[in-house]
């Protein structure tokens with residue numbers, strides 16, 4: 001068994017649409033969304049220690065070591081597996097994804113940590129057990145452990161695999177951080193979108209629905225609105241998650257390249273644009289075994305909220 005794993009990917013996600021359909025008794029919002037994995041993300045290195053210590057060995061601006069989702073994920077796994085409490089790790093985190101960008105960077109880092117340390121420590125948790133652990137860190141974490149593009153309900157933890165278009169995305173970072181809590185706590189947020197069924201959008205979820213968080217984010221953070229206005233000239237531009245990033249899909253890589261280039265000469269030095277390819281599976285998926293998966297890799301019916309998987 002290896003004691004070091006380098007360059008472990010933590011891919012970004014997009015929310016191709018995001019509907020707020022209600023609110024739980026504890027105030028958390030009920031969502032329906034399609035999560036799309038991208039081939040761009042953060043990258044982490046893991047070196048095993050045998051003294052039970054978990055350290056982050058790189059600086060992450062604005063995130064103290066003890067509150068980093070990576071460190072919290074590692075400690076959570078350590079606590080969950082009693083005979084692994086002597087197992088530790090040094091973890092290097094190379095951030096590529098902006099914080100408060102709606103790309104799920106922190107959640108993806110946490111998921112990569114759970115998947116990789118479960119493997120390196122030989123902790124033996126299966127996919128479902130790791131997803132349940134991940135949910136304690138954030139609503140997006142189970143999706144990254146699930147490892148496939150997914151229709152999500154609840155707060156994001158009820159997942160069903162969904163087929164999405166193979167395409168290129170241009171992601172535009174407007175240069176602001178949007179705190180998720182600020183959007184969900186807004187009195188202007190609409191919370192009554194009609195629930196949809198997975199069969200409503202079998203072919204083209206890039207064009208389906210809307211992002212209910214977008215109007216509030218645009219109002220509170222005008223740079224989000226400006227970025228959307230600019231990107232809309234090239235297609236159906238949307239915000240991902242609670243923002244701040246906005247995105248647009250392209251069938252051809254050269255079209256995505258042209259938009260990335262155009263974004264660099266708009267007189268918005270704070271903008272950062274890049275392209276990413278849609279991917280079907282999390283690159284670390286092979287490190288996990290799933291109890292309830294059938295041979296085709298789909299989740300079994302009882303976890304799929306009764307919907308038919310595309």
Ligand SMILES: C[C@@](CO)(OP(=O)(O)O)[C@H](O)COP(=O)(O)OP(=O)(O)OC[C@H]1O[C@@H](n2ccc(N)nc2=O)[C@H](O)[C@@H]1O
Nearest residue numbers: 027028029102103104138139140155180181184241242243
């Ligand atoms: C909106 C989404 C969509 O994928 O992603 P991001 O844009 O953050 O990437 C997620 O639901 C983000 O979920 P999660 O990562 O758990 O959100 P957090 O930042 O922990 O939530 C901050 C606060 O927002 C509120 N919140 C969050 C999620 C939710 N479904 N309902 C809520 O009301 C809660 O008050 C919570 O304390």
Ligand SMILES: Nc1ncnc2c1ncn2[C@@H]1O[C@H](COP(=O)(O)OP(=O)(O)O)[C@@H](O)[C@H]1O
Nearest residue numbers: 068069098099100101102103104105106107109
């Ligand atoms: N490893 C991490 N990477 C990014 N953010 C982290 C990390 N650990 C904790 N956080 C906290 O989580 C917040 C949300 O970050 P992130 O998940 O990247 O954005 P979003 O939820 O908008 O997709 C950050 O502002 C930061 O305070």
